[in-house]
Amino acid sequence: MADKRRRARRLVLQALYQWQMASSSASQVEAEFIIDNDMEKVDREFFSALLRGIISEVKALDEVLAPCLDRKVEDLDPIELSVIRMGAYELKNRIDVPYRVAINEAVELTKKFGGTDGHKFVNSVLDKLAPKFRQVEINASRDKR
Known part of the structure; x- marks a missing residue:
């Protein structure tokens, strides 16, 4: 399951990059990726949910990210x-x-596809954002230590 989701995230990253660069619709990008990639080893439902969800909420996501960034959203590297x-x-x-999995997967993708120290930036931004959505989970993990 984890491997299928990891592969789905990798394809979502590529699809988001294509969506940003080509300004295609979410449906068009999704269809192209499903046709062009072997989806047998991918959590296809997770792939579709992430891709469609991110694209449909992109403005709201950018707004919630803005306070966690040290520059404007439009100045960020497209991969990051x-x-x-x-x-x-x-x-x-x-x-x-789990919030740690979400952050770790993002960091690992950035190490693989992003700039030299991009993963540190991604980790920093998501660490700042995590308490906004996952405070209960964060507190629970601290209590277990």
């Missing part, structure tokens, strides 16, 4: 922006994904 949006979406809407 896509990863941060994905992490923010998971923190906000995917309570089935």
Whole structure:
């Protein structure tokens, strides 16, 4: 399950990048990715939910991210922006994904596809954002230590 979701996140990152660059519709990008990729090893439902959810909530996600950023959203590297949006979406809407997993997956994607120290920036932004949506979960994990 974790591997299928990891592969789904990787495809979502690529699809978001394409969506940003080509300004295609979410449906069009999703269809192209489903046709062009082997979806057997991907959590397809998770892929679709993330892609459609992020695109439909992009303005709200950017607004909630703004206070956590040290620059304007439009000045971010497109890969880092896509990863941060994905992490923010998971923190906000995917309570089935532990907050640490959402942040870690975003960091790992950035290490693989982003700039040299981009993962540190992504980690910092999502760490600042996590308490906004997951304070109860964060407190519970601290209480267990």
